[in-house]
Amino acid sequence: MLNGEIMLGVDLNFLHKNLRKGNTGTEVFLLKIASGRVDIRPLTLAELSLAGAHYAGLEQALGLNPSGTELDDEMLYAMQIRHSKVMQDPLNYPWLTNWAVIQREEQRLIGFIILKGCPNDQGEVIVGYVIHESHRRQGYATEAVQCICDWIFSDPRALWVIADTEKDNAASHKVLQHLGAQKHREADELIWWRIARPAAQTPAGSLA
Numbered sequence: 001m002l003n004g005e006i007m008l009g010v011d012l013n014f015l016h017k018n019l020r021k022g023n024t025g026t027e028v029f030l031l032k033i034a035s036g037r038v039d040i041r042p043l044t045l046a047e048l049s050l051a052g053a054h055y056a057g058l059e060q061a062l063g064l065n066p067s068g069t070e071l072d073d074e075m076l077y078a079m080q081i082r083h084s085k086v087m088q089d090p091l092n093y094p095w096l097t098n099w100a101v102i103q104r105e106e107q108r109l110i111g112f113i114i115l116k117g118c119p120n121d122q123g124e125v126i127v128g129y130v131i132h133e134s135h136r137r138q139g140y141a142t143e144a145v146q147c148i149c150d151w152i153f154s155d156p157r158a159l160w161v162i163a164d165t166e167k168d169n170a171a172s173h174k175v176l177q178h179l180g181a182q183k184h185r186e187a188d189e190l191i192w193w194r195i196a197r198p199a200a201q202t203p204a205g206s207l208a
């Protein structure tokens, strides 16, 4: 079990055991993390396809209320890219997919967190995030990204969460600052932020 209010639909040891047994992102998998007002859950391969082809169908498949939202081209592209990454490495799908951010009380899909791979040699995991306009400025990104950071740092290989933002994305900078991120690197238009693994976080769900 992870820290604080976080609850797993299945615990991490169960997840890793099942991943080792060969269950893949093509199957329904009940990993869900709850925190505060949101649940987050990684989209399976089938759900990534549905997100691109028929968003209302995805909401229905997840058992959620319809939002009338349409994904923009950037998010549709992100769904395609994540789909191809999961196809290449289905056993690691939670690290490669978009995670749905669900407002629990409303039972509504309000955004996504994008995970871009397993921890690399430096222990870095790259994340992105988007919250639908209807739910912005209510602390949901901060809450959801904190939740995914807790999940990421429950893997002992993960030392840093990395996020790159455009320099003029003030809302994203605020989210990262709320989470204790430090500026790590800058280029003309981008800033790379990183969040360090909390010293107190007890690793859980090790593959070892």
Ligand SMILES: CC(=O)SCCNC(=O)CCNC(=O)[C@H](O)C(C)(C)COP(=O)(O)OP(=O)(O)OC[C@H]1O[C@@H](n2cnc3c(N)ncnc32)[C@H](O)[C@@H]1OP(=O)(O)O
Residues within 6 Å of the ligand: 127, 128, 129, 130, 131, 132, 135, 136, 137, 138, 139, 140, 141, 142, 143, 163, 164, 165, 166, 169, 170, 171, 172, 174, 175
């Ligand atoms: C690493 C990356 O993924 S970078 C790309 C991030 N994603 C995007 O830019 C996609 C479009 N934008 C969004 O989806 C949303 O605006 C997000 C994800 C950036 C933020 O989502 P939200 O749920 O609104 O964030 P949350 O409410 O947790 O915090 C936003 C903070 O930014 C502040 N904020 C929001 N808009 C602005 C703005 N235009 N200027 C200054 N501050 C702003 C809010 O007041 C809040 O700060 P506060 O808590 O101190 O009041």
